Amino acid sequence: MNAIETNDLGFSYPDGTPALLGIDLQVKEGESIGLIGPNGAGKSTLLLCLNGVFNASGTASILGKELSKDNMPFIRSKLGIVFQDPDVQLFMSSVFDDVAFGPLNMGVPKEKIAKVVLDALEKVGMGTSEQRSSHHLSFGEKKRVALATVLSMEPQVLLLDEPSSNLDPKNRRRLMELLNSFTHTKIIASHDLDLVERCCSRVVLLSGGKISAQGPASDIISDKELLKNSGLW
């Protein structure tokens, strides 16, 4: 079964600039997809459309349910999106409150919240940080807590926007190990081709808001001519 299926998905920004044009994408359950493309190709926009934050034209189904306003609570609980800038994701005054934000919105009973939060922090190796303030975390820690804010919602699909950006080699390696340990369906939008090759089985190449190629990760990433023509290399 496809976890995500889009047909002719399109999106234009309010000023009329087209960002996505006719996106047809199928992602199988449990599959890890790398979304690559030059700056402005529409990678982040596509993730926000799949999560329903941006209203896209065309049709999409997420875990068998149509991407529509009525199904939004279901879709947002099952599709966790981790933003590129962790300061955007961590908006509460403490790590605990940030990780609890999603589950509380999903209606998880308050007496269960502490366990859900600690479990999610444990998964990303931040088990003792729940009382810390988000602005006192290092960048690598912020990235991991941002991931925990989504894991606490127990999603089936993870959408990650530039997960390795600005990370030092050690934190980047830890992130890759973490991503490879997850069994979720994943879409990883990134310029980090090495990470994409190590964490994803298939790659979708976006260029100018369109899918210009897709196929096995190693085939696409090793095809420098293709990457050059799409403006990524």
Added chain:
Amino acid sequence: MHKHLLEEAARKDSLLHRTSATFKMSLLIIFIFSVVLTPVENRAAFILYIVLAVAGLIASKIPPVYFLKRLATIFPFVILMGAFIPFVDDKHGLARFLTYSLRALLSLSASIIILGSAGFTRLLKGLSNLRVPRLIVMLLSFLWRYLFLMLNSFEQMSVASRARGYGLIRKDMRTTANMAGSLFLNTFEKGESIYNAMLSRGFTGEINLISGEGLKTAESVILGSIVAVIIGMNIL
């Protein structure tokens, strides 16, 4: 990364630090209301308030330098606001101004001690427990969180401008205004992104918060006793 003095003070361990945030907030509210509402003729009550403030400062183990620095930052504004009082009332103007200053000094001291012994995050939980509207608690939470980010952005912008020689020979209002405008735009864009991040985690406009620790029995007894003493001093 901004390290705030308030949070450093809040990490200390003292009798006051160990009490719940709800107790501290309740104590602060009771204290401020009492200081403001007690008639100035009731000197015994004011002596009690001064003793309480000093005792609070000692019990909190807050460094006096930290306390005085905070007080020196805020108190001049309070004095400035009351500076016109002696000119409005010829007869009792000066006395009124001194009373106003004493009330302000006591209230500010109590606020600094309580904030310093709890930390902002715990105080927000205390506010939530005291049934302060969730919208206000969340707005305060955002303000606290993003104030540091804005300061960081401003510092980075300032460093970048100095790295390109700004301020060495010339310093003009136009550049400063452009920097302020850029900071505003960054803040606006960040606000949009944060709202998107909230939506993506199921935010529908309803604010759900986890409340902090409630009042312990001993704390309730202490609060009750303080209220009783204050009422007693004002009636007798």
